[in-house]
Amino acid sequence: MATIAQPVGQPIEQPGRFTHYLNSEYGIRSWLFTTDHKRIAWLYVITLTLAFGLGAIAAGLIRLALFTPQGDVVTAQGYDELFTMHGVIMVWLFLIPSIPATFGNFFLPIMLGARDLAFPRLNLLSWYIYVFGGAWVVAALVYGGVDTGWTFYTPYSTEYSHTNVVPTEMGIFIVGFSTILTALNFIVTTHRMRAPGLTWFRLPLFVWTIYATSLIMLLATPVLAIALLLLVIQRVWTVGIFDPSLGGDPLLFQHLFWFYSHPAVYIMILPAMGVVSEIIPSFTRRPVFGYKAVAISSFGLAIVGFLVWGHHMFTSGQSIYASMIFSVMSFLVAIFSAIKVFNWTFTFFRGSVWLQTPLLYALSFIGLFVMGGLTGLYLATLPLDVHLTDTYFVIAHFHYIMVGGTLSMYLGAMHYWWPKMTGRMYPELPAKLAALLLFAGFNLTFFPQYVLGALGMPRRYWSYDPVYQVWNVLSSAGATVLALGYILPFVYLLWSLKYGEKAGPNPWGSKGLEWQTSSPPPRFNFRATPVITQRPHTQ
Amino acid sequence: MPEDALSTPILRGEGGRVDEQFETVEQQQTTAVTGLWVFLGTEVMFFGGLFLAFLVYRLVYPQAFIEGTEHQNVLIGTINTIVITTSSLAMRLAVRAAQLGQRWRLRGFLVIAINLGVLFLVLKGVEYYQHYEESLIPGHAFKFPEPFAAQAQMYWILYFVATGLHGLHLLVGIGVLSVMFFFAMLDKFGPEYYTPVEVSANYWHFVDIVWTFLFPVLYLLRW
Numbered sequence: 001m002a003t004i005a006q007p008v009g010q011p012i013e014q015p016g017r018f019t020h021y022l023n024s025e026y027g028i029r030s031w032l033f034t035t036d037h038k039r040i041a042w043l044y045v046i047t048l049t050l051a052f053g054l055g056a057i058a059a060g061l062i063r064l065a066l067f068t069p070q071g072d073v074v075t076a077q078g079y080d081e082l083f084t085m086h087g088v089i090m091v092w093l094f095l096i097p098s099i100p101a102t103f104g105n106f107f108l109p110i111m112l113g114a115r116d117l118a119f120p121r122l123n124l125l126s127w128y129i130y131v132f133g134g135a136w137v138v139a140a141l142v143y144g145g146v147d148t149g150w151t152f153y154t155p156y157s158t159e160y161s162h163t164n165v166v167p168t169e170m171g172i173f174i175v176g177f178s179t180i181l182t183a184l185n186f187i188v189t190t191h192r193m194r195a196p197g198l199t200w201f202r203l204p205l206f207v208w209t210i211y212a213t214s215l216i217m218l219l220a221t222p223v224l225a226i227a228l229l230l231l232v233i234q235r236v237w238t239v240g241i242f243d244p245s246l247g248g249d250p251l252l253f254q255h256l257f258w259f260y261s262h263p264a265v266y267i268m269i270l271p272a273m274g275v276v277s278e279i280i281p282s283f284t285r286r287p288v289f290g291y292k293a294v295a296i297s298s299f300g301l302a303i304v305g306f307l308v309w310g311h312h313m314f315t316s317g318q319s320i321y322a323s324m325i326f327s328v329m330s331f332l333v334a335i336f337s338a339i340k341v342f343n344w345t346f347t348f349f350r351g352s353v354w355l356q357t358p359l360l361y362a363l364s365f366i367g368l369f370v371m372g373g374l375t376g377l378y379l380a381t382l383p384l385d386v387h388l389t390d391t392y393f394v395i396a397h398f399h400y401i402m403v404g405g406t407l408s409m410y411l412g413a414m415h416y417w418w419p420k421m422t423g424r425m426y427p428e429l430p431a432k433l434a435a436l437l438l439f440a441g442f443n444l445t446f447f448p449q450y451v452l453g454a455l456g457m458p459r460r461y462w463s464y465d466p467v468y469q470v471w472n473v474l475s476s477a478g479a480t481v482l483a484l485g486y487i488l489p490f491v492y493l494l495w496s497l498k499y500g501e502k503a504g505p506n507p508w509g510s511k512g513l514e515w516q517t518s519s520p521p522p523r524f525n526f527r528a529t530p531v532i533t534q535r536p537h538t539q
Numbered sequence: 540m541p542e543d544a545l546s547t548p549i550l551r552g553e554g555g556r557v558d559e560q561f562e563t564v565e566q567q568q569t570t571a572v573t574g575l576w577v578f579l580g581t582e583v584m585f586f587g588g589l590f591l592a593f594l595v596y597r598l599v600y601p602q603a604f605i606e607g608t609e610h611q612n613v614l615i616g617t618i619n620t621i622v623i624t625t626s627s628l629a630m631r632l633a634v635r636a637a638q639l640g641q642r643w644r645l646r647g648f649l650v651i652a653i654n655l656g657v658l659f660l661v662l663k664g665v666e667y668y669q670h671y672e673e674s675l676i677p678g679h680a681f682k683f684p685e686p687f688a689a690q691a692q693m694y695w696i697l698y699f700v701a702t703g704l705h706g707l708h709l710l711v712g713i714g715v716l717s718v719m720f721f722f723a724m725l726d727k728f729g730p731e732y733y734t735p736v737e738v739s740a741n742y743w744h745f746v747d748i749v750w751t752f753l754f755p756v757l758y759l760l761r762w
Contacts, residue, residue, distance in 0.1 A: 109560075114560065115559060115560045116559070116560035117560070118560065118570045118574065119570075119574060120558075120560060180581050184574060184577050184578055184581070187577050188570055188573050188574045188577055191573055192566060192569060192570040192573060193560070193561075193566075193570070218577065218580055218581050218584075219580060219581065219584050220584070221581070222581045222582070222584040222585035222587075222588065223584055223585070223587070223588040225585060225588075226585055226586075226588035226589050226592075227588065229700075230592065230700070233696070233700060237677065237678055237696075238678060238679070239677045239678060239692065239696050240689065240692070240693070241592075241693070241696060246689050246692070246693075247596075247600065247689040247690045247692070247693050248693065249595065249596075249599070252592060252595055256588055256591070256592070259588075524559070529562075
């Protein structure tokens with residue numbers, strides 16, 4: 001267990017006043033100009049919620065339009081703009097920053113026993129860049145719209161689109177700086193700011209995943225930047241970098257794009273796995289089984305994630321030998337994922353399980369992630385992928401990972417750490433109800449899409465053959481249940497800010513270092529620098 | 540920032556220049572240096588994507604790219620390589636001067652490094668003007684003997700993107716070094732505080748290194 005060092009020259013507590021990071025300063029300026037990583041995490045929570053709301057509205061309209069086969073709600077062009085808006089906002093403005101920028105920001109320094117990130121002002125700058133770039137992207141998407149899909153494939157995004165492609169890409173380019181600077185901050189902090197005694201193999205598993213995620217952000221984002229830059233140059237300068245009629249190669253864009261966008265999947269899922277690795281030991285009273293294997297498998301995923309981008313291009317005309325290698329590499333992903341899943345489940349063995357809401361989310365993560373992961377194997381199989389490419393099977397697969405995985409765990413982390421971040425408990429009963437609604441609603445929304453894909457319904461189509469209608473209606477109905485599962489936490493979490501029970505420093509009785517300080521933590525996280533003597537969550 | 544008694548950090552480094560999140564001066568210094576190295580990782584991948592695009596088209600259109608390369612002014616390119624490498628050396632000597640507390644040498648070397656950087660950009664501008672006169676700017680005005688016009692244009696696009704992005708990095712570097720010079724005039728640096736100079740120097744070397752790769756690839760690769 002982490003021990004707090006005997007305070008040296010510790011200031012005497014003022015009697016009768018409990019000071020923490022939320023009440024040490026007041027006023028709007030103390031938030032907008034803060035360098036406190038915990039307050040910046042809250043700034044991200046607010047902006048991410050806004051972004052998520054916008055993306056979710058687009059998703060709702062898509063499901064509404066697909067309720068009937070002939071596309072009654074929006075025009076074909078409007079439909080293209082809707083799914084582009086949904087994809088762009090959800091990927092770059094919500095999923096990429098989601099867990100790292102909020103819970104990573106809040107808990108990475110605390111789990112390292114540090115007072116703040118290595119570069120606090122840079123951290124604030126990252127948020128401002130995110131807000132600026134995000135507003136830019138949203139403006140481009142709302143005023144005018146983009147119809148290329150979030151992938152910006154050429155030539156859809158060059159000769160055949162007369163929409164706001166260039167402004168949207170510039171906005172994403174700007175948001176990329178925010179991602180890179182946050183990643184840089186996390187990496188340097190993990191290297192340089194660890195508390196005495198905190199060796200690499202004593203790091204909490206959440207830190208391992210945030211570190212691996214940061215490496216991907218750092219090394220993959222610039223490649224997207226150059227790809228988008230070249231595409232912008234092609235459009236603005238009217239030259240043919242990716243235009244075959246001028247000697248360019250459209251596949252080069254796909255290669256550069258997926259060199260970022262495949263690792264981006266691990267940017268989204270690794271932090272979620274980190275949260276699961278924190279919740280399970282807290283609620284089973286056991287350290288995660290196979291700590292080292294779980295820690296190293298995060299790196300395995302990060303590295304292999306860089307080597308599998310070609311599996312998005314099996315039917316694009318790339319060399320069959322390249323496809324075979326990419327297919328084999330993609331199967332490796334399953335090994336590292338399975339290491340995690342087996343170790344998590346084995347942690348329950350002889351554990352003292354306490355089924356609170358965060359654990360419900362973690363269990364639902366494991367179920368949905370396994371489902372999404374196994375169907376990923378279908379897609380990694382070359383001949384099967386030829387049939388399933390660009391169908392709803394793909395849509396269902398990656399939503400199981402991104403919504404079932406990342407978004408579930410974003411909410412799971414929110415519940416798990418809510419008492420620490422706010423000092424208040426959320427109400428348990430509605431929280432359990434919301435977790436169940438989410439699980440049920442999610443499966444009802446996306447399981448039918450597996451069926452649709454297997455039956456051959458293509459993605460990104462505004463109207464479809466009436467034989468598919470039953471499954472689409474089921475999916476749209478599920479989306480309304482899913483929406484309830486999001487709205488409910490929003491309401492009761494806000495409610496608990498004022499009316500929730502006082503949490504106390506450690507309501508879960510967890511051994512994690514972040515639970516050893518007060519809730520909410522003081523401005524510099526600990527009253528005295530902690531000294532670490534053991535692995536996380538061990539007695 | 541009003542620091543209340545409870546949250547005041549208890550361990551502070553010597554020297555009085557330690558930010559609140561650090562324990563010691565050494566930690567703060569090594570952290571800054573690490574930060575820049577990590578940042579260079581992202582830069583390498585940024586230029587790496589560009590080099591990849593160049594490599595792909597170089598392999599697909601070898602002849603057109605050779606024809607394109609033949610319009611380069613190797614003399615200016617060579618001079619510029621010497622200029623930027625010398626500038627890098629001057630910057631390293633500036634770091635050494637800062638570490639030894641030699642204020643005038645520090646200022647002098649910074650001036651040399653900055654001016655050589657500016658000279659590089661001026662020479663690059665001369666080259667760009669020559670390309671303009673030869674109608675080698677990609678777009679509607681681009682003129683190149685057939686049958687390689689479209690493919691050679693690809694070479695020139697990538698040339699302008701690569702050297703343009705490199706020039707932009709150089710411009711940022713000149714700005715950073717100028718700030719360093721300003722602080723050097725105020726005597727901010729000395730043996731106990733030279734991290735900003737060191738960090739700027741590492742960035743400056745990176746800009747130099749990018750050029751050492753660009754020069755042979757864009758100017759000399761003719762077979």
